[in-house]
Amino acid sequence: xxxxxxxxxxxxxxxxxxxxxxxxxxxxxxxxxxxxxxxxxxxxxxxxxxxxxxxxxxxxxxxxxxxxxxxxxxxxxxxxxxxxxxxxxxxxxxxxxxxxxxxxxxxxxxxxxxxxxxxxxxxxxxxxxxxxxxxxxxxxxxxxxxxxxxxxxxxxxxxxxxxxxxxxxxxxxxxxxxxxxxxxxxxxxxxxxxxxxxxxxxxxxxxxxxxxxxxxxxxxxxxxxxxxxxxxxxxxxxxxxxxxxxxxxxxxxxxxxxxxxxxxxxxxx
Amino acid sequence: xxxxxxxxxxxxxxxxxxxxxxxxxxxxxxxxxxxxxxxxxxxxxxxxxxxxxxxxxxxxxxxxxxxxxxxxxxxxxxxxxxxxxxxxxxxxxxxxxxxxxxxxxxxxxxxxxxxxxxxxxxxxxxxxxxxxxxxxxxxxxxxxxxxxxxxxxxxxxxxxxxxxxxxxxxxxxxxxxxxxxxxxxxxxxxxxxxxxxxxxxxxxxxxxxxxxxxxxxxxxxxxxxxxxxxxxxxxxxxxxxxxxxxxxxxxxxxxxxxxxxxxxxxxxxxxxxxxxxxxxxxxxxxxxxxxxxxxxxxxxxxxxxxxx
Numbered sequence: 010x011x012x013x014x015x016x017x018x019x020x021x022x023x024x025x026x027x028x029x030x031x032x033x034x035x036x037x038x039x040x041x042x043x044x045x046x047x048x049x050x051x052x053x054x055x056x057x058x059x060x061x062x063x064x065x066x067x068x069x070x071x072x073x074x075x076x077x078x079x080x081x082x083x084x085x086x087x088x089x090x091x092x093x094x095x096x097x098x099x100x101x102x103x104x105x106x107x108x109x110x111x112x113x114x115x116x117x118x119x120x121x122x123x124x125x126x127x128x129x130x131x132x133x134x135x136x137x138x139x140x141x142x143x144x145x146x147x148x149x150x151x152x153x154x155x156x157x158x159x160x161x162x163x164x165x166x167x168x169x170x171x172x173x174x175x176x177x178x179x180x181x182x183x184x185x186x187x188x189x190x191x192x193x194x195x196x197x198x199x200x201x202x203x204x205x206x207x208x209x210x211x212x213x214x215x216x217x218x219x220x221x222x223x224x225x226x227x228x229x230x231x232x233x234x235x236x237x238x239x240x241x242x243x244x245x246x247x248x249x250x251x252x253x254x255x256x257x258x259x260x261x262x263x264x265x266x267x268x269x270x271x272x273x274x275x276x277x278x
Numbered sequence: 279x280x281x282x283x284x285x286x287x288x289x290x291x292x293x294x295x296x297x298x299x300x301x302x303x304x305x306x307x308x309x310x311x312x313x314x315x316x317x318x319x320x321x322x323x324x325x326x327x328x329x330x331x332x333x334x335x336x337x338x339x340x341x342x343x344x345x346x347x348x349x350x351x352x353x354x355x356x357x358x359x360x361x362x363x364x365x366x367x368x369x370x371x372x373x374x375x376x377x378x379x380x381x382x383x384x385x386x387x388x389x390x391x392x393x394x395x396x397x398x399x400x401x402x403x404x405x406x407x408x409x410x411x412x413x414x415x416x417x418x419x420x421x422x423x424x425x426x427x428x429x430x431x432x433x434x435x436x437x438x439x440x441x442x443x444x445x446x447x448x449x450x451x452x453x454x455x456x457x458x459x460x461x462x463x464x465x466x467x468x469x470x471x472x473x474x475x476x477x478x479x480x481x482x483x484x485x486x487x488x489x490x491x492x493x494x495x496x497x498x499x500x501x502x503x504x505x506x507x508x509x510x511x512x513x514x515x516x517x518x519x520x521x522x523x524x525x526x527x528x529x530x531x532x533x534x535x536x537x538x539x540x541x542x543x544x545x546x547x548x549x550x551x552x553x554x555x556x557x558x559x560x561x562x563x564x565x566x567x568x569x570x571x572x573x574x575x576x577x578x579x580x581x582x583x584x585x586x
Binding site: 022023024025028029031032033035036039040041042105106109110111112113114115116117118119120121122277278 | 348
């Protein structure tokens with residue numbers, strides 16, 4: 010160990026956003042729970058995609074048609090399950106720190122605090138978008154190959170298919186980012202997960218109970234409905250336009266991130 | 279150098295830290311001493327910018343902690359409550375912290391060796407004993423080779439060998455010219471480790487002095503054994519003298535030094551079999567200093583009882 014106390018102090022290397030992001034990346038990859046949740050997410054997307062493709066194939070072989078179901082959508086159904094795993098992963102990235110006390114080490118290392126929030130969002134977004142889009146691509150190519158046995162497979166070149174697939178990956182990513190923001194706001198794993206599931210899963214159900222005259226003004230604008238508009242190959246009448254819906258979902262998430270940032274700055278750790 | 283000015287923290291009704299002003303200088307180990315609940319950990323959290331003061335301010339090397347460009351390289355901190363994710367290995371924990379200011383992997387390896395965790399560096403920190411957890415925390419504090427170290431109860435959970443290790447480490451770090459600030463509720467430990475002391479009770483500053491000053495400034499007594507103890511007692515009695523009987527023919531005398539007692543006894547021809555000056559240990563000095571706090575606390579409790 011060298012003495013730094015009495016020698017003239019050389020300006021020490023500073024904290025930089027890239028270094029904090031690197032720190033968060035190390036944290037993300039060095040927890041078993043992260044790795045398992047990512048594996049579960051990929052398995053959900055690919056597994057459910059293939060399962061539904063096989064079911065659809067059997068349905069076709071029995072001489073039935075697919076009806077109103079778009080064949081490409083079959084390969085995206087895993088998103089309904091994976092939104093939970095990505096959301097929980099986002100929550101745990103921060104609530105795991107509050108639960109164990111790690112947050113105090115984190116904020117002592119980066120006392121400006123906000124760089125930690127940005128770095129967690131960035132590290133998660135990078136990992137989530139890559140894993141989600143890759144899993145969806147595998148699900149899509151394999152699933153449509155199965156369906157093509159009955160000449161019902163869709164192609165990525167078909168209108169809306171590529172956009173729906175990329176959009177589904179972005180939807181999963183932003184769901185996790187919302188989880189991170191809620192984690193910073195609520196600080197407990199259980200509380201943040203319940204809040205996230207309430208917003209993403211329970212609100213749409215409650216919306217469906219509303220009288221249809223009111224529901225049509227509310228339901229499409231609920232966070233998960235708005236966000237999922239981007240993964241519809243052929244947007245239905247009751248949903249927002251794909252990118253408009255996704256932009257609204259990003260807006261909700263951005264609002265949660267702003268709240269998280271304000272609270273992170275203000276509260277005692 | 280750590281400087282606190284009127285540092286105050288209020289949690290609702292409770293004043294955890296009350297107008298603390300003190301300076302911690304480089305080159306010596308400074309002990310931060312007080313009973314449990316005296317506000318030591320809260321003060322340390324405020325130094326590190328984890329908790330915002332209700333009033334007052336505290337700086338490290340002249341800057342609020344949050345404004346340091348590379349905090350880990352300037353200040354190393356060990357927090358009392360464990361600050362480690364239980365699911366992450368010791369190595370990755372240190373690596374993640376080091377990354378924030380670009381500290382090298384080589385330094386992480388070096389620190390792991392320094393704190394004696396080389397054999398378990400790849401194991402999850404959740405399985406660590408309290409002592410191993412403390413060593414990991416101290417490793418995190420040393421990562422950036424900082425000029426200032428702030429350690430909250432570092433000997434907690436360490437075995438005797440570990441306590442000796444941390445004691446020598448702290449002294450060596452201070453001898454290199456670093457500022458070393460160590461909290462403890464164990465006066466005996468501080469007596470062996472620290473040179474300077476900041477004593478707090480119920481969030482207030484009770485004393486800031488060197489260990490030598492604290493023990494000398496407080497109670498001195500002289501133990502005297504004489505067959506004519508009663509006569510001696512009458513002879514020495516005075517407004518600023520306290521004499522207590524400690525046994526047959528044995529007196530503990532405060533307020534008169536041993537020379538004066540010896541001369542007075544000689545003058546009256548009173549034989550003395552024992553004449554032993556006794557300086558209060560740091561432990562006794564500490565009890566003496568915090569006595570008022572304990573009494574005050576008892577009074578508060580009684581008051582609550584009546585109103586309930």
